[in-house]
Amino acid sequence: MPKGGRRRTSKDLGLCGTAANEGSRVERRAPGKQGQVCDELQHKAAHVAPSSHGGVMEPRQVPQVTITPEGGGCSREMQQEDWDDAADGTLRRHLSSSSISSTGSSAVESEDDLLSDNESKSKGIITLEHLVDTESKPWWKLKTIVHWSFSAQRRKLNWVQLAGHKGNFKAADEGTILKKFSDNEKQCFEEVQGDALLPFVPAFHGVAERDGEFFLHMTDLLAKFDLPNVMDCKMGVRTYLEEELVRARERPKPREDLYKKMVEVDETGPTPQEHSQRGVTKPRYMQWRETLSSTHNLGFRIEGIKKCDGTCRTDFKKTKSKPDVIQVFRDFVGRDDGIVKSYLRRLSEIRRALQASEFFKRHEVIGSSLLFIHDHTGSAEVWIIDFGKTTALPEGQTLSHAIPWQEGNREDGYLWGLDNLIHTLECVSSQGPGEETRSDTKEDQQTTETGGQ
Ligand SMILES: Nc1ncnc2c1ncn2[C@@H]1O[C@H](COP(=O)(O)OP(=O)(O)OP(=O)(O)O)[C@@H](O)[C@H]1O
């Protein structure tokens, strides 16, 4: 979740050349090389792309993406089947303007851009549309195909960013991705080395530089899956930092973008004053999001789901009640009880690890997600991602992660949310909820003190 700001230099980051420490190793790719790699990839793609006419793809074989009318831009990457569809030249896809590879514009853009997320995070189911007619666009304008060598294609076709900020991710070497640098997140990655949580967070490969910008280099959790189903659940009862609350109180800064997002979902959301100023403060928006979704009543919320059939949904802002959440989970896992069991096992392991973790005890974990991934082979995993807003507590202070938040105590409700999440999945399982969780999780058990912004 690193925010805009100016570009970081290695000096800003306190990095000098290649540090000995693996955690702070900076990889560099020479500026200009990317263009060359891109050209090579274009060249290769032109020769390996499935085509009935020698090496070069014909315009009519180019897949694009369609967002259904109710939709905005769902984060969406090309899927394997898209490629297959492209091969027989029968499908055509349109892509929302905010999404990656939207316009079929110049192929000069970086291949990495194909991993970028779109502007709006939600709302659309992507569908295929059969090609009736063809537009003749030169193949070199169609960046959806020309960027990847065949070996790299499969992984990239699988990749999806379900939540978070646009453009935060880039492709990297086989099985890895780059996330925009945040000092806070880097520190967290370094601190979990040696902690009980290590087996549950993506492997961290250090800091990487691309064309003067810095990134956290980490394992791509989707890489080893075959057409994965992916779900992002944001954990905790609170999604903003206490310091954001304090700042907004001291210097309230109503934001129009947040006001617009609020009105888009619920016209009656803003107060009369917010309507007249056409702005809401960040904590106010975040609290509204929390109470509208299941963050407040369950301690987690669903941010997005991508299924193996290529459909992608991030329109869960109002998915709040336990039965509604259970229904979404049920749909996500299909009727596969084996997958549910694997997820439950993994969640129990994560729970044990959290309880044993020194890192967890000493950090306020805000905005972090659990990423659920499974595929048709029966493989199912859950990973802890996004430490962008995970903050160390003052020396000597620890959190229970299970008691209600009151301003000042910095509790995040993570464990309470995890128990509710486990209970939700148990309800999805054919065996129903177990005794243990049934007794200690209850919807709406936690009340939070918002401090009102
Ligand atoms: N290591 C990873 N492997 C595969 N996919 C990942 C990985 N990390 C993140 N993602 C994808 O990217 C999305 C956003 O990740 P993340 O939450 O880290 O981004 P962010 O920009 O910090 O989000 P936010 O703005 O909510 O804090 C996830 O929902 C997931 O789809």
Ligand SMILES: O=P(O)(O)O[C@@H]1[C@H](O)[C@H](O)[C@@H](OP(=O)(O)O)[C@H](OP(=O)(O)O)[C@H]1O
């Ligand atoms: O999910 P929505 O409704 O799109 O709302 C965004 C979401 O809650 C992000 O977590 C938050 O970023 P942080 O977690 O980094 O605070 C972002 O704040 P931002 O607009 O200030 O980036 C919100 O706009």
